[in-house]
Every structure is written in C-alpha cells, then in structure tokens.
Amino acid sequence: MSQRVNLDLKQDLIQFGVEDWNECFHCGNCTATCPLTNDGSLFPRKAIRQAQMGLKDSLSANVDPWLCYYCGDCTESCPRDANPGELMMSLRRYLTSVYDWTGLSKLFYTKHWFEIIAVFVLAIVVGLLFSVFNPNQIVYELNAQGGVQINKMFPIHYVHLGDIIMAIIVAFLLISNIFNMWYKTILKLKVKVPFIAYITSIFSLIFHFGTQAKFSKCDTKGKRYWGSHFLLMTGYTIMFILVVAFLPNFQTEKIHEWYHPQRILGYYATFGLLFGLIVMFIGRFRKSSEKFKFSHLSDWLFIIMLFLTTLTGILVHFFRIGGMVDATYWSYVIHLAILVPMICIEVPFSKWSHLAYRPFAIYFDALKKAALAKQYKSKLATAA
Amino acid sequence: MEETRIGVYVCWCGTNIAKMVDVEDVAKEVAKLPNVAIAKDYKYMCSDPGQDLIIQDIKEHKLDRIVVSACSPRIHELTFRKALENAGLNPYMFEMANIREHDSWVHTDRAEATEKAKALISGAINRVKWHESLDKRSVDVHPATLIIGGGISGISAAIEIADSGKKVFLIEKTDALGGTAAKLDLTFPYMYSAQQMIQPKIKKTNNHENIEILFNSELKDLSGYIGNFEAEVNQNGKEIKIEFGNIIIATGLKPFNPSVIDNYGYGKLPNVITSLEFEEMLKSGNILTKEGREPDNIAIIHCVGSRNQDFHEYCSRNCCMTALKFSNQISSALPNSNIYQAYADMRAFGKGCEELYTKTSRKNVIFLMFDQKNGMPTVKKAGPKDKCEMLIEMDEKLSGENVEVPADMVILMVGVEKQEKAKEVGQTVGISLCGNSFYIEKHPKLDPVATTTDGVYVVGSCQSPKDIPDSISQVNAAAARILATINKGSVTVEVTTAEVNEDMCCGCQTCISVCPYTAISFDEEKKVSIVNEVLCKGCGTCGSACPTGAIKSKHFTDQQILSQIEGLMFKSFELQEV
Numbered sequence: 005m006s007q008r009v010n011l012d013l014k015q016d017l018i019q020f021g022v023e024d025w026n027e028c029f030h031c032g033n034c035t036a037t038c039p040l041t042n043d044g045s046l047f048p049r050k051a052i053r054q055a056q057m058g059l060k061d062s063l064s065a066n067v068d069p070w071l072c073y074y075c076g077d078c079t080e081s082c083p084r085d086a087n088p089g090e091l092m093m094s095l096r097r098y099l100t101s102v103y104d105w106t107g108l109s110k111l112f113y114t115k116h117w118f119e120i121i122a123v124f125v126l127a128i129v130v131g132l133l134f135s136v137f138n139p140n141q142i143v144y145e146l147n148a149q150g151g152v153q154i155n156k157m158f159p160i161h162y163v164h165l166g167d168i169i170m171a172i173i174v175a176f177l178l179i180s181n182i183f184n185m186w187y188k189t190i191l192k193l194k195v196k197v198p199f200i201a202y203i204t205s206i207f208s209l210i211f212h213f214g215t216q217a218k219f220s221k222c223d224t225k226g227k228r229y230w231g232s233h234f235l236l237m238t239g240y241t242i243m244f245i246l247v248v249a250f251l252p253n254f255q256t257e258k259i260h261e262w263y264h265p266q267r268i269l270g271y272y273a274t275f276g277l278l279f280g281l282i283v284m285f286i287g288r289f290r291k292s293s294e295k296f297k298f299s300h301l302s303d304w305l306f307i308i309m310l311f312l313t314t315l316t317g318i319l320v321h322f323f324r325i326g327g328m329v330d331a332t333y334w335s336y337v338i339h340l341a342i343l344v345p346m347i348c349i350e351v352p353f354s355k356w357s358h359l360a361y362r363p364f365a366i367y368f369d370a371l372k373k374a375a376l377a378k379q380y381k382s383k384l385a386t387a388a
Numbered sequence: 389m390e391e392t393r394i395g396v397y398v399c400w401c402g403t404n405i406a407k408m409v410d411v412e413d414v415a416k417e418v419a420k421l422p423n424v425a426i427a428k429d430y431k432y433m434c435s436d437p438g439q440d441l442i443i444q445d446i447k448e449h450k451l452d453r454i455v456v457s458a459c460s461p462r463i464h465e466l467t468f469r470k471a472l473e474n475a476g477l478n479p480y481m482f483e484m485a486n487i488r489e490h491d492s493w494v495h496t497d498r499a500e501a502t503e504k505a506k507a508l509i510s511g512a513i514n515r516v517k518w519h520e521s522l523d524k525r526s527v528d529v530h531p532a533t534l535i536i537g538g539g540i541s542g543i544s545a546a547i548e549i550a551d552s553g554k555k556v557f558l559i560e561k562t563d564a565l566g567g568t569a570a571k572l573d574l575t576f577p578y579m580y581s582a583q584q585m586i587q588p589k590i591k592k593t594n595n596h597e598n599i600e601i602l603f604n605s606e607l608k609d610l611s612g613y614i615g616n617f618e619a620e621v622n623q624n625g626k627e628i629k630i631e632f633g634n635i636i637i638a639t640g641l642k643p644f645n646p647s648v649i650d651n652y653g654y655g656k657l658p659n660v661i662t663s664l665e666f667e668e669m670l671k672s673g674n675i676l677t678k679e680g681r682e683p684d685n686i687a688i689i690h691c692v693g694s695r696n697q698d699f700h701e702y703c704s705r706n707c708c709m710t711a712l713k714f715s716n717q718i719s720s721a722l723p724n725s726n727i728y729q730a731y732a733d734m735r736a737f738g739k740g741c742e743e744l745y746t747k748t749s750r751k752n753v754i755f756l757m758f759d760q761k762n763g764m765p766t767v768k769k770a771g772p773k774d775k776c777e778m779l780i781e782m783d784e785k786l787s788g789e790n791v792e793v794p795a796d797m798v799i800l801m802v803g804v805e806k807q808e809k810a811k812e813v814g815q816t817v818g819i820s821l822c823g824n825s826f827y828i829e830k831h832p833k834l835d836p837v838a839t840t841t842d843g844v845y846v847v848g849s850c851q852s853p854k855d856i857p858d859s860i861s862q863v864n865a866a867a868a869r870i871l872a873t874i875n876k877g878s879v880t881v882e883v884t885t886a887e888v889n890e891d892m893c894c895g896c897q898t899c900i901s902v903c904p905y906t907a908i909s910f911d912e913e914k915k916v917s918i919v920n921e922v923l924c925k926g927c928g929t930c931g932s933a934c935p936t937g938a939i940k941s942k943h944f945t946d947q948q949i950l951s952q953i954e955g956l957m958f959k960s961f962e963l964q965e966v
Contacts, residue, residue: 007790007791008794009791009793027749053786062789
C-alpha cells in the first residue's frame with residue numbers, strides 16, 4: 005500500500021512546536037552524531053523525512069521520537085539549522101496527541117488558552133469543594149483549641165478516596181492510550197512479534213522505567229541532566245506513592261521525629277523535586293543547552309505547577325509544625341488545587357505522559373526488533 | 389653528419405626524477421655516445437638558469453642539436469624550443485626524452501629505471517640527428533565572420549564582433565532570432581526576465597549595419613581554411629556564396645521529446661506538459677490546467693531524458709534550477725498550491741543557485757527523491773475519490789516508502805539534446821561530435837572554445853548543455869579570439885605537415901579517404917595527391933596509410949622514428965647483459 009504524500013500535515017505539526025525542519029536536506033549528520041541511534045533505529049533523520057512528506061501512518065507507527073532524550077548534538081551539528089532535536093520534541097507532543105483517543109491532548113497542545121483554562125477550572129472546582137465543607141467552622145474550633153489537627157481539617161478517608169478515584173481515572177486514560185500506542189505501532193502494521201519477546205522484553209521495560217539508563221548515555225555533558233532528572237523522578241515517585249498509596253501512614257496526626265523513615269523519605273523527595281526543578285528553571289531561563297532553548301507552554305506549565313505543588317507542600321509541613329491553623333488549612337487547599345489539575349491534565353494528556361510512553365516505546369521497539377530478527381532468521385532458513 | 393654536435397641535458401626535476409633515476413650516472417654514460425658533445429645534469433632544466441645553461445652551451449660549444457631528458461614534451465617542449473630559438477638555432481633541432489612520466493614516476497627499481505632512462509635518451513639522441521630545420525608559415529585572414537545559429541549565443545557573438553566594425557554573416561534556420569532563450573519567461577537564479585534581456589539584443593542584431601542575417605537558411609557547403617573560408621548557403625532554395633575568415637557554431641539545443649518514456653504519460657494525459665510548454669504558460673500569465681482550472685497540486689519531475697542510461701547519460705545542466713525557478717513562480721502565483729519536486733539529485737552549483745535552492749526549500753515545496761535506475765515515477769489518472777487529476781506513484785528514496793503524490797498538473801523537466809542536423813553541420817565544417825553528440829572542443833579544459841579545425845569555434849549548448857551566462861562567456865571568448873586574429877591580419881599555421889613526393893605517388897587516393905581534416909585533394913592533371921598545408925595537422929594518418937611511401941610527415945619521418953627505435957634497442961640489449 006502506498007501512502008499519500010500529505011503536505012497539510014506540516015501545518016498540523018507546526019502547532020506542536022518548531023517549524024524549520026523543512027530546511028533538512030538529509031545529509032544524515034544528525035543520525036551520525038546521535039549517541040543513541042543504532043543499526044535498527046535511524047533517528048532523527050527518518051522521522052524528519054516522514055514529517056516532511058506528511059506520512060501520517062508511518063509517523064504514528066514510529067516510536068523513534070521517544071527513544072530520543074534530547075542532548076541536542078544533532079541540532080548543533082545540523083548544517084541547515086533544521087533543528088532536528090526540537091523536531092523530535094515536537095513529534096513527542098504530536099505522538100502524545102495521536103495516542104490520546106479523547107482528543108483532549110491535541111487541544112491542550114495546540115490551543116494554549118485551552119490548557120490554561122482547564123487548569124484553572126479544575127483548581128477552582130477543588131477550591132470550591134473545600135468551601136462547601138464549611139471549613140471555617142473547623143478552623144475556628146481548632147484555633148480556640150490552639151493546635152493543628154490535620155485529620156480533622158481533611159478527613160483522611162475522604163482525601164484517600166478522592167486520591168484513589170483520581171489515580172484510577174488517570175491510570176485508565178494512560179493505559180488505554182498505551183493500548184492505542186501498541187495498536188498503532190505494532191498491531192496495525194501486522195508486525196509478527198514472537199510471543200516470547202513480550203515476556204523477555206518486560207525486564208528492560210521496568211529497568212528503563214526505573215533508571216532512564218538511555219538518558220544517561222545520551223547526556224554527554226557529564227550526566228548532569230540525567231542526574232537531576234533522576235533525582236526529580238525518584239522524588240516524585242516516592243512522593244506519589246506516599247500520597248496516593250500510603251496516605252493513611254503519611255498524613256498522620258502525630259508529628260514524627262526527624263529521623264523517622266516517613267520524614268526522611270519526605271525530605272529526600274522534596275530535595276529531589278526542588279533540585280531537579282531548579283536545574284530545569286535555570287536551564288530554560290538561560291537557554292543554556294539545546295534541550296532548553298525552545299520552551300513550549302506545556303514545558304513551562306509542567307515545571308511551574310510541579311514547583312508550586314512542592315512549595316505548597318513544604319509550606320503545609322512547616323505551618324503544621326509551627327501550629328499555624330489558618331495557614332496550614334489554606335496552604336493545604338492551594339496545594340490540592342494545584343496538584344489535582346496537574347495530575348489530571350499533565351499525566352494523561354500532556355508532558356508527563358512521557359513517564360509511560362518512553363519506557364513503552366523502548367519495549368515496543370524491542371518487540372519490533374525481535375519480529376525483524378525472526379523474519380530474517382526464517383528468510384535465511386528458506387534460503388538455505 | 390660527422391660535424392653534428394649534440395648537447396644532452398638530464399633534469400632532476402627536484403626529486404621527482406633524481407629519486408628513482410641516478411641522473412649523474414645517466415649524464416656520464418650518455419656523454420660517451422657518438423656525436424654527443426656535452427652531457428650535463430641539472431636540478432630544474434625548465435627554470436631560467438636551466439634554459440640559460442642550454443643557450444650558453446650552444447654558443448660556447450657550438451652545439452647544433454639539443455636533447456633534454458625531463459618531463460613530458462606536452463609540458464615543456466615549447467619552453468625548450470624557445471630557448472633554442474633564443475640561441476639562434478632552429479627550434480625543431482630539439483628532442484625531448486620523457487624520463488619522468490615514462491620512467492621515474494612509474495618504476496620502483498632504481499637500477500632498472502636508470503637503465504631505462506639511458507635507453508630513452510639514447511633513442512632521443514639517435515632521433516635528433518635526423519631532425520631538419522622547419523620554418524614557420526603564415527596566411528592572411530579574411531575580416532568577415534560566419535555565425536551559424538541565431539539563438540542568444542549566436543546573436544551575442546554577432547553583436548560582439550560587429551560592434552568592432554567587422555562584418556558578420558548570421559545564418560538562422562527559422563524566420564526569427566532568439567532560439568530557446570526567447571521561449572523562456574524568467575531566468576534562474578535571479579529571476580531576470582529573459583524577454584527583457586533578449587529582445588533588445590534581437591532588435592540590435594536586426595538593425596546592425598555590420599550584420600547580414602540570412603533567415604530560413606542552412607549551410608550547404610564549406611571549403612577553405614582558417615582566414616580564407618568560402619561557403620554556400622541555401623536560403624529558401626536560393627544559393628548564396630559568402631567569404632569569411634572564421635566560423636562560430638552556435639546551433640544550440642533541442643529539447644528532449646518525453647513521449648518516448650511511457651511512465652510519464654506525455655501525450656496521453658492532457659495535463660502532463662514539458663518545461664518549455666510551462667514557460668509558455670508562465671509567459672501568458674495564467675497557470676491553468678487543460679480544463680481551465682487552477683491546479684492545487686503541481687508535480688515537477690526532474691531528469692526527463694537526462695542522467696538515464698536509456699536516454700542520455702549526461703546531466704542537462706539547466707533543469708534543476710529551472711524547476712526551482714518554477715516552484716518560486718508557482719508559489720507566488722498560487723500561494724495555496726502544493727508543489728512536489730520529484731528529483732534524482734539536486735544539482736545547484738553555480739552562482740546564486742544553492743541560495744535559490746535554500747530559498748525554495750522554505751516555500752510550499754516538498755522534494756521527493758527517486759532512483760533513475762529502478763524507481764522511475766509513474767504518472768496515472770486518478771480515480772473519482774482521489775480529489776486530484778493524477779497520481780504519481782514512486783519509491784521515495786530518502787524515506788524508503790512507496791508513496792503516491794497527488795497532482796493536477798505534471799511538469800516534465802525535459803533534457804537538452806543535440807540539434808537534429810548537428811552531425812551534418814559538423815561534417816560540413818569539419819569538426820566531430822563526442823559520444824553525447826555535442827561538438828568536441830579542442831581541449832576539454834584548456835581550450836573549450838576552439839575546435840580541432842583552426843578558425844572554427846563552438847559556443848553555447850551545441851558544445852554541451854549550458855545556461856545563459858556560461859554560453860555568453862564562451863561567446864565572448866570566441867569573439868575575442870576571432871577579433872585577435874582579424875586584427876593581426878595573419879595566422880601562423882602548423883609546419884609539421886605531410887608532404888607528397890609526386891614522383892612516388894601512384895594516385896591511389898588512399899590518403900584522401902583517411903585524412904580526418906579533409907586536407908588532401910587530388911590533382912587530376914598530374915594524377916597525384918596534394919596536401920593543403922594550412923588544413924593539415926600533421927597527424928601522420930596519411931603517411932602510415934600510403935602504400936608507396938610517397939607521403940612524408942615532416943618532423944616524423946620514417947628515418948627519424950626508425951633511428952629512435954634503434955637507439956632504444958641498443959640500450960636495452962646492454963641492459964640484458966647486466
């Protein structure tokens with residue numbers, strides 16, 4: 005089946021980021037300098053070509069953009085200033101919208117106001133939710149008693165229930181999108197993946213999810229970004245697990261000693277998040293490396309919201325230790341009002357979806373290669 | 389012969405020769421050979437001190453023949469001949485032994501290379517003994533010039549020469565001047581209007597007092613030689629005789645006919661047109677399909693008839709940039725259209741051309757690469773659901789995907805071919821065509837304007853596919869050459885020509901049939917062949933073909949060549965003993 009060359013796709017792609025990739029005349033410098041590209045995957049050149057020609061099907065089936073961690077070597081070595089690195093970034097946004105069956109991702113990525121409004125609406129809803137519970141009453145009572153009683157302000161079973169409902173919705177969206185990704189990259193193309201590969205490749209899926217080992221290979225400038233990203237990622241994961249799965253153990257009335265595991269973990273997570281975010285902020289402000297030169301709204305929104313969430317979390321912690329009832333209450337509400345839209349919008353529809361798509365891309369890439377190897381073997385067998 | 393005194397000079401050529409040949413030993417050895425008065429070795433014979441050494445020795449030692457063993461005679465024969473002339477010797481009393489290209493550069497054994505050098509020099513010494521003094525000759529030049537072809541090259545040449553006050557005959561086979569350039573709209577890469585450039589030139593040519601234009605004319609017959617040509621021109625069946633001293637051939641090009649390529653559907657699908665047809669469309673100001681609709685998708689296919697073993701192997705040179713020019717023009721006229729360039733290789737050399745490519749690649753253009761050998765695109769009619777007139781199916785090389793390209797109009801970038809009558813014109817004038825059917829120039833690098841026939845110059849696309857600036861450069865070079873010879877009034881002609889011994893000639897006329905320069909004619913009265921020394925290039929073909937040995941090639945006599953061989957053999961026998 006021959007695919008139709010479709011120049012309209014270019015207009016679509018421009019909405020997701022850069023627009024100068026048409027400068028590319030396929031010298032291949034980008035692929036030659038890329039520290040991650042290998043025999044099986046020739047990025048970024050192949051994806052650039054598909055984008056230029058508007059080959060929608062080939063592009064949707066291509067996992068290469070997810071295998072790129074944006075060290076920027078390709079952009080630096082490009083003789084035509086076609087900016088291949090940023091094209092790969094834009095393609096990740098495009099692919100996120102391709103996998104998302106709800107269509108919200110495309111709206112958020114391409115219509116900037118829409119994303120901002122959605123965040124605000126969710127924030128206001130969360131804020132209103134706590135106003136309806138008539139909090140002032142509780143806060144007055146606690147003020148009179150002279151102490152912070154966190155579980156009275158925010159009854160643990162309600163918050164935990166809300167937590168779990170949110171996690172289920174987000175997980176459902178994300179997992180269904182991964183199924184869509186699987187369909188588009190493997191099933192639709194009728195790639196004959198040997199079943200055993202599905203099992204043997206799971207290890208690398210988990211490994212890469214936990215370590216981003218490929219990122220460390222790509223980060224030629226002394227693993228600086230890999231390190232800060234790793235801190236941020238582990239900090240976030242620990243905090244997420246504490247808050248979602250173990251909230252009853254985390255949000256306790258008793259304030260533990262500083263060396264208690266709950267507090268140690270909390271501090272590590274906070275430090276990781278802050279450190280990672282500061283590196284990102286400085287990078288994006290100074291445009292210090294290729295990967296930080298172009299900042300899409302989704303890039304800014306992602307770090308700003310995470311930073312605000314972390315900051316309000318820290319405030320809740322210290323206000324509580326300091327026994328400041330009003331401040332604790334309202335900082336907790338603001339914390340939730342930022343956290344909820346962040347998770348509900350960023351994780352399934354926007355930048356944060358990469359936490360799932362990247363490891364799964366490595367997984368599907370391994371499956372495709374296994375299929376190719378099998379095909380090659382059987383070809384050899386028939387030839388013999 | 390006893391008094392012959394030969395000077396032999398062995399050059400080191402820095403280390404080029406001295407590294408592989410023991411030049412000092414060679415000089416010592418050859419000094420012992422008969423008639424050698426003096427033998428020396430020197431670092432650089434071609435340098436001024438080297439030449440002075442020869443001049444001084446000729447005067448001091450009363451030398452009458454010189455052998456220089458150094459590089460190829462192609463490089464320095466003329467240098468040393470001049471030195472001989474300066475010393476008062478006839479320049480033909482000289483022979484060169486090539487011990488660099490033929491010896492030191494190609495051998496690895498120093499002892500053997502040294503022996504070979506001795507053999508080569510011994511051959512040269514034997515040959516130079518039989519050299520004879522030859523004198524330069526000159527002929528007068530007729531001040532008029534004939535130009536064949538009235539395209540942009542022809543009329544530019546005509547104006548260039550006529551403006552200097554010299555008479556020009558301009559033969560044009562059609563009834564109007566301008567040629568292919570007059571059919572163009574804008575020109576690449578700077579988008580100048582072809583009409584604005586060429587129309588004033590046509591007007592000037594038509595009204596020039598020194599230019600006589602013969603429309604609807606063809607060259608029928610040509611006789612004579614440089615400075616003194618005579619031609620018969622057929623104008624609408626009327627015979628006209630003209631006389632002139634030089635000829636410029638500017639017959640230009642013929643566009644390739646794409647209907648022989650089935651894949652492209654030219655002649656079958658109405659909206660498949662050639663680049664020249666599209667130029668007409670651009671000149672008229674409307675880009676419309678045959679149905680009168682503005683096309684949404686325009687595909688341009690490159691290399692039609694060019695760079696393809698089945699048609700023409702060569703690159704037609706103009707099509708890539710013309711295609712980019714089209715893209716820019718379409719982009720301005722129809723900004724919402726999609727333009728597809730199916731190309732085999734993008735060739736954007738030359739001033740302003742890469743810039744044009746860069747500029748074009750930023751517009752609504754996509755470049756799709758195909759393989760000329762296995763992946764020629766196929767144009768076919770689209771179905772009713774396709775929302776376009778035609779579909780082009782191709783294996784796109786850069787993506788590795790099989791794709792279809794929608795198109796409402798397909799422009800075929802047709803290549804450049806020789807004119808239909810190029811061969812006949814070449815035969816009449818006495819110049820030949822190369823494998824690609826373009827006229828052969830005298831030297832592909834050092835003299836791309838002149839031909840092997842003196843007084844005949846080739847300019848423009850009849851010599852090779854060219855764009856306008858390259859054609860004009862060639863035109864001006866040819867015009868300058870011609871004006872220089874006219875100004876001088878006479879030209880020196882080759883003296884190493886053939887000579888017929890009338891007593892020995894049996895009148896078989898074998899020489900006439902083999903001469904590549906039509907320099908030999910037959911004297912019916914005496915029944916012998918006669919060599920026209922002006923036309924003769926001294927190639928020696930007749931001399932070797934002559935069954936009675938009546939033809940002598942000056943400076944390449946049998947005796948000279950046989951004694952040279954003898955000299956070579958003498959040394960090689962000695963080598964065998966070693």
